[in-house]
Amino acid sequence: xxxxxxxxxxxxIAASPTSQAGxxxxxxxxxxxxxxxxxxxxxxxxxxxxxxxxxxxxxxLSPNQGNEQVPFDLVASGYxxxxxxxxxxxxxxxxxxxxxxxxxxxxxxxxxxxxTAKCPWEVHLHLIYDSVSGKMxxxxxxxxxxxxxTKAAISATLTGINDLNNPVANFVISCTSSASTGPLPAxxxxxxxxxx
Amino acid sequence: xxxxxARPNGPVNQFAVNQAAFNQQAxxxxxxxxxxxxxxxxxxxxxxxxxxxxxxxxxLSPNQGNEASPFDLVISGYLVSTTNSAxxxxxxxxxxxxxxxxxxxASFTAVTQNNITxxxxLHAHLLYDSVSGKMxxxxxxxxxFTLQAKTAIxxxTGMNDNNNPVANFVLSLTSSLAAATTPTTLVIRNFTVG
Numbered sequence: 001x002x003x004x005x006x007x008x009x010x011x012x013i014a015a016s017p018t019s020q021a022g023x024x025x026x027x028x029x030x031x032x033x034x035x036x037x038x039x040x041x042x043x044x045x046x047x048x049x050x051x052x053x054x055x056x057x058x059x060x061l062s063p064n065q066g067n068e069q070v071p072f073d074l075v076a077s078g079y080x081x082x083x084x085x086x087x088x089x090x091x092x093x094x095x096x097x098x099x100x101x102x103x104x105x106x107x108x109x110x111x112x113x114x115x116t117a118k119c120p121w122e123v124h125l126h127l128i129y130d131s132v133s134g135k136m137x138x139x140x141x142x143x144x145x146x147x148x149x150t151k152a153a154i155s156a157t158l159t160g161i162n163d164l165n166n167p168v169a170n171f172v173i174s175c176t177s178s179a180s181t182g183p184l185p186a187x188x189x190x191x192x193x194x195x196x
Numbered sequence: 197x198x199x200x201x202a203r204p205n206g207p208v209n210q211f212a213v214n215q216a217a218f219n220q221q222a223x224x225x226x227x228x229x230x231x232x233x234x235x236x237x238x239x240x241x242x243x244x245x246x247x248x249x250x251x252x253x254x255x256l257s258p259n260q261g262n263e264a265s266p267f268d269l270v271i272s273g274y275l276v277s278t279t280n281s282a283x284x285x286x287x288x289x290x291x292x293x294x295x296x297x298x299x300x301x302a303s304f305t306a307v308t309q310n311n312i313t314x315x316x317x318l319h320a321h322l323l324y325d326s327v328s329g330k331m332x333x334x335x336x337x338x339x340x341f342t343l344q345a346k347t348a349i350x351x352x353t354g355m356n357d358n359n360n361p362v363a364n365f366v367l368s369l370t371s372s373l374a375a376a377t378t379p380t381t382l383v384i385r386n387f388t389v390g
Binding site (some may be wrong): 079108148 | 261264265266267268284323325328329330332333334346348351361
């Protein structure tokens with residue numbers, strides 16, 4: 001497993017038959033399916049949970065994992081497919097909501113041209129918090145269609161952080177396609193969305 | 197514990213020198229460092245330390261969880277120059293000793309070394325997916341205490357996580373003033389990916 005797959009991620013929701021072990025069979029975690037966001041318009045949209053589109057695909061940072069005053073990483077990666085000439089923008093937020101305005105922006109890519117193409121993308125946040133100051137700070141960097149996301153401090157210092165809170169923090173991801181329409185959609189796939 | 201910067205995939209041992217005796221547990225023989233001695237100013241791909249007729253290739257194995265997840269390629273060792281020479285490293289996708297038969301991914305900024313021995317580290321942060329078939333990423337590093345600015349690689353195509361290997365990588369070096377009487381020696385201790 002790559003270093004860039006971190007120990008915490010979104011949680012599986014449904015207790016479906018596929019996630020239940022049979023009698024006398026040792027249980028094992030079911031791998032989360034990739035999350036897919038199909039953009040049929042130009043509105044920024046938070047990626048929905050692949051098992052329940054009514055809630056966001058939330059990456060959860062658990063408490064008491066040795067991250068107190070020790071830096072850790074959030075990594076999101078996957079691929080994007082476009083069907084027309086369009087710019088793609090990826091943003092990472094602190095929060096749990098499908099409503100963009102309810103989450104707190106941490107960082108964004110620039111608007112990168114992905115014109116009728118498929119390409120991989122990666123967003124990486126390097127973060128640190130302590131429960132004394134209650135602050136979480138860090139930087140963002142990454143890659144979209146082989147265009148670098150320049151390393152920059154996250155957009156907002158998160159406050160009220162405590163290593164005993166459960167979770168310590170939540171993260172969601174959004175995508176905007178500047179020229180997508182119903183007949184010309186962009187598809188944003190999240191394969192890895194992990195933190196720790 | 198090995199360093200985080202020693203990645204899980206590396207060059208393949210060419211000989212069956214790692215056979216255990218009867219009733220003795222087998223153990224993997226560590227690969228010896230690869231050495232490239234430059235006697236001219238021509239660019240040269242680093243040869244395999246056990247067979248100089250082949251390149252020192254790092255294969256990236258399939259189905260290791262790297263599909264749509266970033267991973268790293270790390271090359272480190274040291275350089276010995278015996279003249280005031282400009283050193284240029286290049287990273288290729290491919291497996292040939294012939295430079296032109298490989299596909300350039302990264303050309304590191306030339307660093308001048310004046311009769312000196314120094315450590316170096318070259319790092320590529322890479323990402324591919326089998327849907328787009330593309331491998332993208334960036335490279336950075338340090339040679340003779342000079343930082344390489346983070347720069348996007350030349351994109352590679354035809355990637356598939358089911359290919360075995362998914363990709364091969366080789367490294368070349370050019371030493372601008374290397375000559376038979378003033379050679380440059382490159383020693384690679386770590387050339388791993390994953």
